[in-house]
Amino acid sequence: MLAVVVLTILCLKFEFYFEESPFAAFTIIGTLNSLITVFRTSQAYQRYWEARSQLGLLMAGLVDTASCATTLLDSGASQDGEWRASCKAELARLLRLYMREATQFLRTSSAETKVRSFYLGTPRQPARG
Numbered sequence: 277m278l279a280v281v282v283l284t285i286l287c288l289k290f291e292f293y294f295e296e297s298p299f300a301a302f303t304i305i306g307t308l309n310s311l312i313t314v315f316r317t318s319q320a321y322q323r324y325w326e327a328r329s330q331l332g333l334l335m336a337g338l339v340d341t342a343s344c345a346t347t348l349l350d351s352g353a354s355q356d357g358e359w360r361a362s363c364k365a366e367l368a369r370l371l372r373l374y375m376r377e378a379t380q381f382l383r384t385s386s387a388e389t390k391v392r393s394f395y396l397g398t399p400r401q402p403a404r405g
Contacts, residue, residue: 334378338371 345367349360 283354331379335375340368342371 346364349363352360
């Protein structure tokens with residue numbers, strides 16, 4: 277975006293116009309600006325769907341884990357139904373906790389990376405002695 281603004285200012289300052297149309301330079305600049313915007317939007321859309329599909333795979337893995345664990349608990353030699361129910365409830369609680377913590381970790385690490393790389397620069401590591 278900055279390059280488009282600078283190019284426009286330079287065209288105006290040095291009176292760079294095409295003979296046929298004085299607005300041809302602005303047409304070219306507008307076309308470049310739209311192509312850059314569409315390219316960035318497309319990249320953001322691809323990143324979103326890549327992350328969404330990876331999160332879906334994580335959720336599918338958790339469902340598969342719960343299904344396998346439930347099957348193993350049901351096929352055991354123990355006939356204690358109360359123990360099996362408590363184990364299933366605890367497993368469900370732990371899997372939900374894992375998903376929530378993984379999502380929270382991804383959100384905070386993404387925000388920290390953005391702040392560190394774009395606004396504050398790369399932090400220096402302390403010297404080890």
